[in-house]
Amino acid sequence: MQIRNADPKGRNRLRGGVLLLLFAALVLAAAVGCGKQPATETEATPPQEPVPMRLAYGKKIHYAPQIIALKQGYFDEEGLAVEAKAVQAGIQAAEALASGSADIAVMGDAPGIIAASKVPVKIVASYGGGENMHRIVAKGKRVAIQMGSSTHGGFLAFLAKHGLSTADLELVPLNPRDMPEAMITNQIDAGVGSEPWPTNIEEKVEGSYQVATLSGLGNNYPLVMLVSEPYAEEHPEAVAAALRATQKAVDFMHEHPEEAAVMISETTGVPAERERKIMDTLEWGVVLDDATVESLKQTAEFLHSQEKIGAVPDWGRVIDKSFISKTGLAR
DSSP states (O other), rough: OOOOOOOHHHHHHHHHHHHHHHHHHHHHOOOOOOOOOOOOTOOOOOOOEEEEEEEEEEEGGGGGGHHHHHTTTTTHHHEEEEEEESSSSHHHHHHHHTTSSSSSSOOOHHHHHHHHTTTTTEEEEEEEEGGGGGEEESSEEEEOTTSSHHHHHHHHHHHHHTTTGGSEEEEEEEOOOGGHHHHHHTSSSSSEEEHHHHHHHHHSSSSOOOEEESSSSSSSEEEEEEHHHHHHHHHHHHHHHHHHHHHHHHHHHOOOOOHHHHHHHHHHHOOHHHHHHHHSSEEEEOOOHHHHHHHHHHHHHHHTTTSSEEEEOOOHHOOOOOHHHHHTTTO
């Protein structure tokens, strides 16, 4: 059956309805396309793998920020997989860098300078220190001191400032940990050292007292963080991350000193009350300012004069402020 006289207006209405349906379908498809789509294999962003870092530090109050950063997971938060290597003293931390068994290490100024004079490392920050770090605790004139240390250099500057000389005293070379017993047995009358050694003497030797601190000498005796040059070149962001984690720990120490002292005590085995006292004696903060650099140079000149190092470090190569600049902590 043929329909010869179909209504042209009807055909137009049908065509218009079809077009409307097609337009609606296109709008719906566009809306879906703008929504969340399953990521394709090429679009998916893989999770960032933590950057390995071998850290050499000591289980002493001098390394409080590192102890707290490890306990609080601050290194993890910064995307670092830290392998912590505990050592006995700063010089062992320096040796770990030199041997290649550590990527980053923390220590006092003297071992840091010794390391920087011998192996390719970067000093990237100071995280603590202060003029009151070194103290003189005495009962008489026979003075025990660790020769060739930053304490030794500070003590000689202290004597010069006050118009004294070593001829006015009897200097006795001695390891700081042996000073209390030597004073108890009357082998020495005084001891000069950095914390915690002066506190050891005060607690163990009846009648001992603080004579002075080695302050006012233009040296803040910085505790420093060193990084091997190869690691610094390969992982600059990881170095900056370690500095941020350290500052987080310092902030925690300032905001929660009692809790921080307990954490430190758990690691060092020293009573929390004593660790809190020493915490308050020192200054904490991630910096690499002019005062810190000048302090390092002063100590380096002393170590060179005592033939503890063959030459002062090449400061232009060793001091590197670029990492602390990445953190926004530069001061």
